[in-house]
Amino acid sequence: MAADNALGEFLKARRGRVPPSHADLPAHGRRRVAGLRREELARLAGISEPYLTRLEQGVDRHPSPQVLGALARALELDADTSAHLFALAAPAGPDRTAEPEVASEVHQLLDAWTGTPAYVRNRRFDVLAANKWARALAPMYEPGHNLARDVFLDPGTRRLFPDWPEIAAQTAAALRAEADPRDPRTARLVAELLADGDFRALWERYDARPSRDELKRFTHPVVGELALRRQALTVGGAEQQVIIVYQAVPGSPSESALARLL
Template sequence: MDTGKDPADENALGVFLRARRARLGPEDTGLPTTGRRRVPGLRREEVATLAGVSADYYTRLEQGRERHPSQQVLEAVARALRLDGEAVAHLHRVATPAPRRTRPVPRVERVAPNLRRLLDGWSDTPAFVLGHTLDVLARNQLAGALFAGFTHADNMLRMTFLDPAAHHFHRDWDRAAEACVATLRRAAGIDPDDRRLTELVGELSVKSAGFRTLWARHEVRGKTREAKLFHHPEVGDLELHYETFTVNGAPTQQLVVYQAEPGSPSADALSLLGSLSAARL
C-alpha cells in the first residue's frame, strides 16, 4: 500500500514513465498489436521505438540507472507517451529535480490581509484561496456557505475523499476527484520533499482506496478554469464556472473564484444561498 513515500521517490522519473506507459496500448500509438500481453500498456521496447532510442537506454531510464537524459530525449519520450503540456512539464521536473533538502522544513502559508479584504468584499461570488497542497487558507462568506455541509472543510482533497458529503455535493464526483489528485501530483513534482505534501498523501493513501487508485495513475494538471456541477442541500443544483489566479505575492497560492451564468437558475440559487447565509449572521 502507498503510505505517502511516493512524493519523494528516489526514482520519480521511472515511476512516472511506468505509470504513463501502462495507460497506452499499441492501438493508441499506431503500433501493430501482436501476441497476448501479460500486463496492460505498451512494452518498454515499443516506447523506445516510438521515441527513437534504444530499448536498453529506455530501460535504464525507467530503472533509474540513467540520471541525466537530454532535453531532446525527454521530448521524444513525451511524444511517444502522448503527454500533454502539464505532463511534459512534470516529466522535465522529475527528470531534473532540484537538490534535495536534508531536513524538510514545514511550510506555513498565510494569506495577505489585503487579499482577505478582497475576498470579504465579494458578497455575491464564492471565492477562496488554496495553498500548494489544496489547503483552504481563506474563504469569503459565500464560499463558506457553499461548503457548509462538509466536515473536512480545511483541504479540497480531504473534502473530496474523506467527507461523506462529497458524493452528494459533487454531481460529477469522479471528475472532481480526478482533478484534485492531478493538481496534487503537480505539486509533488515541484517540491517532493514538502512535509505537508507527504503527510497528506500518506493520510489519503491509508484512508481512501479511491485516492490510491487515482494517485497511481500519475495524471498531472493544474487548476485553471472549468465548470463545476454541485448539489447544495439548501438551494439545490448549481452549475458554477471557476477561474484560478496565481497570487503574485505568494506564488504557491491560488485565488479561486466561482460565478454563475447571469440570469440562470444557478445565479438565482447562488443569490438565495447568500441571503440565507446573511440571515444567519
C-alpha cells in the first residue's frame, strides 16, 4: 500500500484522475500527465507548489484540516474518499501487535441468528468467526480465510458471484478505506494481491468506500440463486471488528433457498 508514503501516493494518483477541463484549465499544449499538473492542483487548492511537492514526496505527512479540505475539493473527492484522505494524514495510532479476540457474546449472537448467515471480520478482511449458515453459504466465510484474497485469487469465489466485477470493485475500495496502510500484515496482503491483474487495476484507481448495506447476489452450487441484503455492524468496543449479516426478504425464493443450506 506504499505505507511509507501512503498520503503522497494517494495525492499523485488522484491528481492524475482529474481532467483539466473539470478545473476550467486550458487543454491546449502538450501535456505529459493525463490529469492535473502539480502546479495546477496547488493553485486550485490555494497552497504553494513546493508544499504540495513535499506532501507528494512524503516529506510533510500531516497537513492541516484546512489544507486537506482544500485538496479534497480540488481533487473532486466524494465523502468517503475525503474521509480516507483525512485518515491517511492522521498520526499513526498505537501499534497493535495482537488483535482482540471475538467476544463470547458475539459468538452467541452469531449462533442465535437461525437461517441468517453472519460472520465477523477485521479491517483487513480476515474472517474471525462465522455461524454455520455463513459457512454453508460459501467457503470464503470460514474463519481463517481472507475475503479479499478469496475474491481475487480463488476461481470458485469468482463463480459464486454473478456480479463479480462489481463485487471486486467494492472489495478493493472497501479494503483501501478500512485497512490500515501502516499495518505490515495489510502491506503483505496487498503485495500478494497485486500479482492479480484485476486487483492491480482496481487498486491503482485509489477508490475508497467502506462496506455498506446493499444487495448481494450469489450462485450457490447446491441451492441455486440467492439475493441477500448485506448489513455491516461495528462490534461495540472493538473498532477493528465488523459483523456482516445476510438477510433474505421474508417469503422470497431466497429465503427458501437459505432454508435448504443446512
